Amino acid sequence: MVVIQSPVAANSDAPGGPCALCGARRLSVCSALVDDGLNRLARIADDVALGAGAALMREGDPANHLFSITSGAVRVYKLLPDGRRQIVGFLYPGDFLGFGAGDRYAFSAEALEPVTACRFRKAEYSRLVRELPDLEGALLERAGSELAAAQEQMLLLGRKTAQERLASFLLDTSGRQHRAGGAPGRLRLAMTRAEIADYLGLTTETVSRITSRLKVSGLIRLLSLSEIAILRPDALQAIARGETGAEAAAG
Amino acid sequence: MVVIQSPVAANSDAPGGPCALCGARRLSVCSALVDDGLNRLARIADDVALGAGAALMREGDPANHLFSITSGAVRVYKLLPDGRRQIVGFLYPGDFLGFGAGDRYAFSAEALEPVTACRFRKAEYSRLVRELPDLEGALLERAGSELAAAQEQMLLLGRKTAQERLASFLLDTSGRQHRAGGAPGRLRLAMTRAEIADYLGLTTETVSRITSRLKVSGLIRLLSLSEIAILRPDALQAIARGETGAEAAAG
DNA sequence: CGCAGCCTTGACCATTATCAACGCTGGTGG
């Protein structure tokens, strides 16, 4: 059975933002479902807390749940039999995971750092849709933008150079964090170089080399291993878009 | 205003299968909407016919329509400013195009060969959803499987070798055509080598070379430039999945 | 303070891209 209040849910000052699913009904946090007296809803959702490295799901598992990340960051990836890994996305608070996945998950997902998430039982999906009539439309919209992002990533993986890939990644991550309330022109990397490499279809060494090159060229600055300042967003954009001649600027 | 019956719609023996959208209401072909007396529906959809190379939409255009392909094949792609192209998908009868795209299309789409499609006005989307209550769920399910396919393609583009990419493509295309009623172990390529290359993140030359290698190794056979027989599906699968040692089998 | 894991840098190598030439094929017009 579903745990209605996990330790995290009970802790009202737990880190993290609103659950994007519950948010469709103007509730701020999943744990608020119980306080709100909406017991029908509370019964089908529970909050979960995961330590760094813990798995939310594994490729091939029965797709029983739908997740909404409320804090932390998650890596979603696929593996080849020999161990080659492709990270298909990094998820942050507000992102969904697991919808429309058929009856088995087609990917694995693990916490990059401590994560809290709101978890829904898919078996209760029809009930959930009844409770939240806007849900389906919201999910569809979300799926559409995920699909657009996936297509952008295909362009990156299929046709961009290593430098263009890294520039795209830095701008994308920085923009996302800015929209989430972070300082503009700044970004914090929740993942290792190896994970960035597996996301961009490169190796750790190449990610490291290109980072150095961008640093030496004065386009970025490393505040720490995991914090980067973007000094020339315009130049970085030109590279990321693959504009002819942009390479020269980063020589 | 929307044309209720285009020449194609009026031609009841036009090529092509059912429209997947209308199909949600158990109507066999879009043109049947009118015959069925469902005028409210008929007003928001029309059939279109396109010659080879004609554009269904261009990246950046206002996203006013939603398409359901009923015959022919379509290439969907994104471009970089210097002309590099990534084909993000090939569409066949039964596939959707344009849903959840925001207010502007994020990709271009062109007919690979003569195409017929059922076109819906997105402005009438809410009305369409009222008429077809199952539509949203069906679209969501479709979006989910598209997303899974996109992730599989990211794995291909980011981590597979040229030979693994081509093997994956051949099996995928063959499987799809088999499910659509074609002969098993056979496929017909509606696209050029350059288009396959732009789909797999390779060049024409590499596609051509690998095709030759697979042919010489006895895994496939070229019946014509655009028709291929798969002689050893097992071996091709092993390569496509990236199984260690599978390379050897293809010399 | 030391150690383990991650990151960086360097030297070399391999896969695939690029550049180039040639061949096939299907359509067209004489």
Place this chain on the structure above:
DNA sequence: CCACCAGCGTTGATAATGGTCAAGGCTGCG
């Protein structure tokens, strides 16, 4: 009906981007 031509496909030679292998340097935690 045949010959030509344009476009596509194949093959070869060479080059370059990024991968591999290896060594050393941070850095943050115990």
